[in-house]
Amino acid sequence: xxxxxxxxxxxxxxxxxxxxxxxxxxxxxxxxxxxxxxxxxxxxxxxxxxxxxxxxxxxxxxxxxxxxxxxxxxxxxxxxxxxxxxxxxxxxxxxxxxxxxxxxxxxxxxxxxxxxxxxxxxxxxxxxxxxxxxxxxxxxxxxxxxxxxxxxxxxxxxxxxxxxxxxxxxxxxxxxxxxxxxxxxxxxxxxxxxxxxxxxxxxxxxxxxxxxxxxxxxxxxxxxxxxxxxxxxxxxxxxxxxxxxxxxxxxxxxxxxxxxxxx
Amino acid sequence: xxxxxxxxxxxxxxxxxxxxxxxxxxxxxxxxxxxxxxxxxxxxxxxxxxxxxxxxxxxxxxxxxxxxxxxxxxxxxxxxxxxxxxxxxxxxxxxxxxxxxxxxxxxxxxxxxxxxxxxxxxxxxxxxxxxxxxxxxxxxxxxxxxxxxxxxxxxxxxxxxxxxxxxxxxxxxxxxxxxxxxxxxxxxxxxxxxxxxxxxxxxxxxxxxxxxxxxxxxxxxxxxxxxxxxxx
Numbered sequence: 391x392x393x394x395x396x397x398x399x400x401x402x403x404x405x406x407x408x409x410x411x412x413x414x415x416x417x418x419x420x421x422x423x424x425x426x427x428x429x430x431x432x433x434x435x436x437x438x439x440x441x442x443x444x445x446x447x448x449x450x451x452x453x454x455x456x457x458x459x460x461x462x463x464x465x466x467x468x469x470x471x472x473x474x475x476x477x478x479x480x481x482x483x484x485x486x487x488x489x490x491x492x493x494x495x496x497x498x499x500x501x502x503x504x505x506x507x508x509x510x511x512x513x514x515x516x517x518x519x520x521x522x523x524x525x526x527x528x529x530x531x532x533x534x535x536x537x538x539x540x541x542x543x544x545x546x547x548x549x550x551x552x553x554x555x556x557x558x559x560x561x562x563x564x565x566x567x568x569x570x571x572x573x574x575x576x577x578x579x580x581x582x583x584x585x586x587x588x589x590x591x592x593x594x595x596x597x598x599x600x601x602x603x604x605x606x607x608x609x610x611x612x613x614x615x616x617x618x619x620x621x622x623x624x625x626x627x628x629x630x631x632x633x634x635x636x637x638x639x640x641x642x643x644x645x646x647x648x649x650x651x652x653x
Numbered sequence: 654x655x656x657x658x659x660x661x662x663x664x665x666x667x668x669x670x671x672x673x674x675x676x677x678x679x680x681x682x683x684x685x686x687x688x689x690x691x692x693x694x695x696x697x698x699x700x701x702x703x704x705x706x707x708x709x710x711x712x713x714x715x716x717x718x719x720x721x722x723x724x725x726x727x728x729x730x731x732x733x734x735x736x737x738x739x740x741x742x743x744x745x746x747x748x749x750x751x752x753x754x755x756x757x758x759x760x761x762x763x764x765x766x767x768x769x770x771x772x773x774x775x776x777x778x779x780x781x782x783x784x785x786x787x788x789x790x791x792x793x794x795x796x797x798x799x800x801x802x803x804x805x806x807x808x809x810x811x812x813x814x815x816x817x818x819x820x821x822x823x824x825x826x827x828x829x830x831x832x833x834x835x836x837x838x839x840x841x842x843x844x845x846x847x848x849x850x851x852x853x854x855x856x857x858x859x860x861x862x863x864x865x866x867x868x869x870x871x872x873x874x875x876x877x878x879x880x881x882x883x884x885x
Contacts, residue, residue: 391754391758394725405732405735405736410740489739499735502703
């Protein structure tokens with residue numbers, strides 16, 4: 391522990407870049423062949439609702455045409471007011487979520503106050519940019535970031551591209567291989583005045599639709615008892631939708647389908 | 654031709670120590686005290702510059718003396734803790750390791766630099782009920798020369814240590830409620846500054862390491878919360 395290290399700022403990511411480079415994932419050495427071998431995460435979505443913002447993700451990870459894991463978590467709380475969801479190469483994605491959560495806590499401890507939600511989203515896009523060489527080889531990290539803006543008193547969400555481009559969405563978004571189908575479903579179910587319970591229901595429907603159309607998306611697995619992760623951020627902090635609630639939403643979708651509905 | 658002065662190493666060290674001690678004694682005291690739910694840290698501090706801060710999930714830092722020096726040390730500690738917790742696991746960041754690392758840095762500065770650090774610090778760690786070997790709280794202090802010591806129950810750094818400590822020695826009890834610990838800490842700080850009236854909540858900086866909180870155990874109390882604790 392040096393009294394005066396090379397780095398004197400308040401960013402954990404920059405500290406690692408400058409002083410502990412070996413702790414950062416560096417995938418640029420792996421080449422394109424790695425892209426088909428490492429597990430990939432599939433469908434994640436985020437939407438605003440009346441009281442805040444909701445983020446959901448299925449649990450399946452695939453490597454090529456095989457299942458790599460059935461119960462991967464792709465939605466992470468990065469601090470008490472923000473959530474990150476990942477799709478892309480699972481390894482670097484999960485690492486990036488870990489670094490971001492340490493980053494936010496680190497900044498808060500060094501500076502004595504936490505970053506604005508805009509600042510957090512901006513930091514994430516810089517981290518994605520730093521992953522650019524790997525992204526060019528197919529090991530993309532494509533997250534969604536959402537949180538409750540305690541100053542504006544509203545939920546906000548951003549999507550990113552592999553170059554670190556950052557785009558704020560005002561309604562909803564979904565990424566990953568099943569993202570297209572999830573977005574289609576959200577387009578029908580979403581409105582700005584959804585209650586929290588309705589938002590959970592719409593999210594389960596969107597993930598179910600994505601799992602229906604996209605073989606690499608897991609959806610709800612009642613037999614194994616594996617449920618999507620659904621987190622909400624509101625003024626009062628963060629909350630997880632319970633497995634029972636998700637199962638109930640899913641059952642009602644199945645019933646509607648059995649009764650001849652087109653869901 | 655002038656002769657170079659010879660100063661014995663003993664004299665150099667004694668002068669440095671004397672210099673550092675004077676700087677530290679000029680400031681106000683900080684008390685760390687164990688209670689039922691964890692550890693309470695209280696500093697007499699009317700400014701908005703914090704003397705007490707969070708290092709990691711269960712570990713707090715407090716410093717007296719020159720602000721720029723102990724705040725720099727606190728930041729170095731946060732960097733060390735976060736890097737270690739990221740490279741290994743969050744449970745691997747422990748109070749003793751942190752206190753030892755601070756001791757190394759401060760001892761090094763004392764022998765190498767012309768001017769020693771004019772600071773003394775507390776590293777407090779609240780116990781973890783999940784693990785049998787980690788249930789106890791620990792409080793360490795590290796002096797300007799890197800001297801490290803362990804204090805069961807309570808400790809005082811900075812200002813008029815003897816007077817503050819004598820109040821704590823008389824009235825401290827194991828497992829007291831947090832509110833009683835806060836009142837005792839304030840009484841001890843009162844004694845240090847020979848005041849006729851009690852220190853007011855607004856001139857106290859109070860932080861808790863609360864073992865019942867989920868996640869990070871450190872929390873900083875607002876003036877109203879401090880008042881509430883002292884009135885209860």
